[in-house]
Amino acid sequence: MVNFNGDLISEKKVQLSSENRGFKYGDAIFETIKVHHHKIIFWEDHYFRLMASMRMLRMKIPMQFTLEFLEQEILKTVAVQNASPSFRVRLNVFRKDGGLYTPKTNKIDYLIDVKANTYQTKESYSVDVYKDFYSYSGLLSTIKTNNRMINTLASIYAQENDLDNCVLINEKKGVVEVTNANIFILKGSVVKTPALTEGCIKGVVRKKVIEMIAKNPAYTLEETTISPFEIQKADEVFVTNAIMGVQPITNYKKKTFKSDFSKKISKSLQVLEVTSV
Template structure:
């Protein structure tokens, strides 16, 4: 069942107007969250990112859109699904119908879509770089909008070239992220990830990994610009997102990586997801 503006509906009873602005203009944002044991993982982080994104996009935030209200709506929707160990939840927020490029209103509708899922770390995970189009740097690129054509094309490229994922580049040909998450590279004791100014999504698990790493004195952590050539020189590479957590990369072009640090961080993250209140 789908939660549509607070009402639980069977999928076949959900109707979106042809004037839906998310469909016509990509005038929509979303949060993808994980639910484990009836708990929305890292919910505060997701909530405050959603609020910041809505403000940036000049959407009117309903007075009811509190942390507690949206959490309740998510769990209400999860409760009517088939029993599963974990769920992938997509919270969609989009401006109400009407207007051409200029909307008639900044009022919003929302929906909550839930699917059961399970993810196991892949022992072999191949990466390549997508060069056909760029992910332009700037604050707007850090927001999870529905404008994901670049990610779609890069995912098709990955499938056609028998790799699991692709690195996206910005207009300066610097590393931004991968098609579905953030990227970290490890060289000796230095762990780097693209800075937000490079155009990467302000990932929740990215934030949590950075917090974990800054507590480990053996590593130097840098949010900076990264050249694609640095990936080939790296000892390890791993990617992060809210659903899979941390996935170590084993291959990039002809380079093979170790996965020790990525796997240790993945285990620490799993424990944090379960134990954090």
Template structure:
């Protein structure tokens, strides 16, 4: 089942039109959200990021699009699909049909999809850099639009080369993120992650990890530019996103990493998921 504009429909009987702007132009934004025991994890953060993204793309936000309304629409679908215990949800917003590059209207439709979440943290996790194309720095790169060809190509490259993920770089050859999340590196007592000015997504879990680290005086946190060479020198590397939480990286090229710090932060994050 899916939820289209508030109606719960059979997925097999639902279809988009040939004029759908998300399909034709990538004129859409989305949030990938975890639901556990009927609780939408970090929902306020997802909601406010979505509203900011819609405003940036000049989409008309309906008066009904309150925090409570969208949460109810998500949970109604999760209940209909019997995945309330642990669910992966995608909420997609796209401009209504019509127009060429210039849309006929800025009004929107919304689509909620929900499936059972069966994700486990991997003990061995290999990454490398995807160099064929760049993730250009700039404000538009920081929001989650449907324009994800770079991520798709990098994921194909990872699969072809027996990797678990790929690092995306920008036009300055700086580290941006990985195909499905943000990246952190740890060296001694310094924790670094690419600044949003490098072109990375304003990740929800990225934000939460920064909040956790800001309260720990033992570590110095930097949102900055990172060269690929710094990854090889790091003690630890980990990836964050809304579904996996924290995934430690164990190998980059010939370098092997420890995972102690990553696991410690993951435990702190799990506590935060159910107290906010």
């Protein structure tokens, strides 16, 4: 069952027209959200990011789109799924049908799709740089729009080359992120992650990890430009998103990494998930 504009219906009965703007123009945004034991993890952060994205894309935010309303709609959809302790929720918002590049209206529809979350942290995780196309820098790239072509192509490249993921780079040859997550590198006591101006997604878990590291006097956190060469020179590398939490990278090209720091961050994040409201 999915939730389409508040109605719970079978996935097979969802009818999106040929004029759907998400389909025709990628005129849509989404949030990928973790729900564990009927609790939405970091819900406020997801909600405010969604609102900021809708405003940036000139979508009309419905009056009923309050924090409480959308929380209720997500949990209502989770409640009718098969039993599972953890769920992966995709909340998709798209402009209503009509128009060419210029829409007929800025009003929106929404769809909530729920699947069991089966992700488990991998002991071995290999990545390399995807060089065929660039992920362009700029604020628009920080929004989770439905235009995910480079992510799709990089994922196919990873599959074809027996990799777990690929590092995306921007037009300045700077590291942006991996196909589905933000990236962090540790060298000595300095932790670096690409700045938002590099074009990376404004990740919810990225924000939480930055806050945790900033509170630890033993480490210095830098949001900055990172070259692919710096990854090879790092002591540790890890990636983060709402579903996987923290996933250590163990192999990059011919370099093998430790994961001690990554595992500590992962445990701290798990505690934060439990205690977050």
